[in-house]
Amino acid sequence: MKQISGNKLLVKALKEEGVEVLFGYPGACTIDISDELYKQNDIAVVLPRHEQALVHEADAYARTTGKVGVCLVTSGPGATNLVTGLATANYDSVPLVCFTGQVARHLIGNDAFQEVDIVGITRSITKYGVTVRNREDLGRIIKEAFYIARTGRPGPVLIDLPKDVMCELGSAEYPKNVNIRGYKPNTSVHIGQLKRAIKLLQKAKRPLFLAGGGVNIAGANEVFRQVVEKTNVPVITTVMGRGAIPTNHPLFIGNLGMHGAYAANMAVSECDLLFSIGTRFNDRITGKLHAFAPHAQIVHIDIDTASISRNIQVHIPIVADAKDAITKMAEYVEECSTKKWLAEIEAWKAEHPLTMRPNPKMSPLDIINEINTQFDEAILVTDVGQHQMLVAQYAEITEKKKLIMSGGLGTMGYGLPGAIGAKIGNPDTPVISVSGDGGMQMNIQELATAVLEELPIIACIFNNEYLGMVRQWQKLFYGKRYGMTNLRAGALSRRTDGAEYPEYTPDFVKLAESYGAKGIRVTRKQDIAAAFEEAKKNTKTPTIIEFIIDPEEMVYPMIKPGGTLEDMIMDC
């Protein structure tokens, strides 16, 4: 029987899994794999500039294509640089398979050069992680990794590859089937439970759908819209669930939670049945637990049993894939009498519509509105902070517009690499990222990747010279003491006791140009439209648009961390 090296088997396995793109950064322990990849043309190898950005790129690729994102990095620092990206993907249920190099087996435990116990380090932030200790296990482990990553609640899987195992000759067979006795993801829907839940829904006077990221991940949007329209039950979403139903749909109320719309949060407080799908009731959406949905019976559909009744006690739990469950629902549901309830919600919307105070120069809302107007089809990617919450509040997400972000972990530096990964996976779709000036600088080196990969992404920077979200908390709860949030602070400001500040750095326009990208700076609202028009014309390289934003812009409404609706701050 033909024998091949582990390195060859790995590349064969990737091809059999249908991998088209691999995000990789080389090193001593993976150089043989790089060599095997060099010899083939089926898998495109993207070389980012930092392993953290590398995982985010694979992550965004996975989120926007539905395929498994594949990473290859070397041992030691290459592997540890994955940590933040793995945690990001784990939190937001993104399927990744990450290969890390490892020193040869006889060196493991010797504090060898570039040796770390990466499986141990990432144990709590991966869905599964394993070191391949025997060459004959390699094929099976890779097969299982792809299966585990994409099934059930998706997540990142890490495979650690000792260099000597990979050089060893062994079977050329890549298994066809998977059988893991401890891992049997749920593939059915408990019809009895579902019927009980539907009965509650039909009987309720104030029923409400709460859609989380699970609806988007499962690709259940279309069938969910049908169920919503058939039942006439209003919908609120989490930030990750935005777009579960088109945001311009008359039955969509808004996002709930810390920066949720007033009407959406009121609806949760007043509903008598909360029918939730694919959310884990994170503290940012529930606020104080005992005040959350106080009058409601709660139905919870989730693929992950551990997400059910963890934060919120649920009356009817249903463990199922969102799409399977909603598809079954569509067969049984009938129209609910919600006219009165919908009128109440409309009244709340009218009382406190979601809006920002107009700014004569330029408000973030002007920019987001322009994106909404100019793009009928797009993938929006955000970084983390004020701009993220504003995009989550105001971006129109429809069938043809998608929004991705680091929702659970809140990873700054996700925006730019996220846009790169999304564009690589969706070359024909406009990809627009929005970052703050803080987050943009956390992975700015990826401009090189974007230029070299010829990705005409539009990377927007909302530059307010501050770490805006933390500043917002300081403004509201810390007596305007802006410690550590002023991005112009430095030696001069310390020397002059805050009387003088250095000039802002970097000059993002020059920086973009130095990378070979296009740079545009916008300071007035009348120039926003033209900037996007110009960016659209630039089809070979990325365009960076820096918007100069007033640092006093705030994200409202806001419910204090751990607070209740009574603590909601509307504006001040």
Place this chain on the structure above:
Amino acid sequence: MDKGMKKRWISLYVENQVGVLSKISGLFSGKGYNLNSLTVGTTEDPTVSRMTIATVSDDETFEQIKKQLNRMVEVIKVIDFTDIFVRMKEILYIKVKKCTPEDKVELFQIAETFKAKVIDYGRDSLLLEFVQTATKNDAVVKLMKEEFELIEVVRGGSVGIESISMMER
């Protein structure tokens, strides 16, 4: 904040692989669950290990623990021992040092009462072996600490298996 706070037991079938013990114990430390004792050993199938875990938790946390264990790829099966008939014992060694002759007499009496074995004997020391429930072992340790000047204790953690007939602990 009681909500059914009590000691509970779980029996786990897990893959007999490197890192599994660390993953399970890491779940308890990472998520802030109490881990009272954990024993592990291989079974009749060398690829499978079985663990007995004791934890003090309330109802909700315990439900979470079971779910979190269940979703681990390496965990094959989770059995809740709290409310089913099981046989469960823990081994306990107590070495009593600086014994007077009177102490030794007393120790033999204790051994008889608790059905313990005196398994080793020195000029002024005695080694006792108890195989009984962890709760009874707790009582023994408390008693011995009060009665004797210098003792050395080592405990194995409970191991349990479902009963065949209806038998408790």
